[in-house]
Amino acid sequence: MSETETETAAPKEEWEILIYPDKRLRIKSEPVTEVTDAIRRKGLALMDLMHQARGIGLAAPQVGWHVQILAINLSGKRQDGLVFLNPKIVSTSKATFTASEMCLSVPGISGKIERPREATITSMNFDGELNEFKLDGLLARCFLHEYDHLEGVLFIDRLSSAKKLSIKKKLKRLGGPE
Numbered sequence: 001m002s003e004t005e006t007e008t009a010a011p012k013e014e015w016e017i018l019i020y021p022d023k024r025l026r027i028k029s030e031p032v033t034e035v036t037d038a039i040r041r042k043g044l045a046l047m048d049l050m051h052q053a054r055g056i057g058l059a060a061p062q063v064g065w066h067v068q069i070l071a072i073n074l075s076g077k078r079q080d081g082l083v084f085l086n087p088k089i090v091s092t093s094k095a096t097f098t099a100s101e102m103c104l105s106v107p108g109i110s111g112k113i114e115r116p117r118e119a120t121i122t123s124m125n126f127d128g129e130l131n132e133f134k135l136d137g138l139l140a141r142c143f144l145h146e147y148d149h150l151e152g153v154l155f156i157d158r159l160s161s162a163k164k165l166s167i168k169k170k171l172k173r174l175g176g177p178e
């Protein structure tokens with residue numbers, strides 16, 4: 001390689017998923033100001049890491065990258081992966097449903113959480129276009145869980161106080177409560 005040719009291969013992201021009670025999980029994320037190649041590359045890297053970890057969702061702050069980016073993939077098939085940039089909640093349904101949730105940042109813990117059945121959201125894509133989507137069921141739940149991460153909120157914050165008490169030992173084992 002001559003001196004004028006520089007290495008063009010994209011560097012791999014040396015990310016690892018932050019684990020509760022890591023304080024960086026509590027930092028609010030900043031919006032994406034411009035969709036650059038670096039943002040696209042890192043957005044896709046976030047999706048790759050989610051696949052590797054066999055998660056159905058991963059938010060950028062979970063790897064210590066405090067920008068408003070989420071990756072979601074309910075099926076686990078690569079072609080079904082979704083990346084949301086600067087997601088915003090427009091409205092949520094009054095109707096709710098309760099289901100068990102887990103989080104890659106809180107390993108070994110699951111708990112039932114009540115969330116809206118539907119959510120209308122806006123989000124930007126990799127071309128910088130803003131779109132509105134109506135999400136329901138598991139997709140709405142997953143989106144709202146990941147969106148919480150952008151605000152520094154974890155699903156365990158939303159558990160009932162009885163449930164919080166019952167997982168106290170497990171949280172202690174992870175190093176919490178904060």
Ligand code: ZN
Nearest residue numbers: 102103104105
């Ligand atoms: Zn999570």
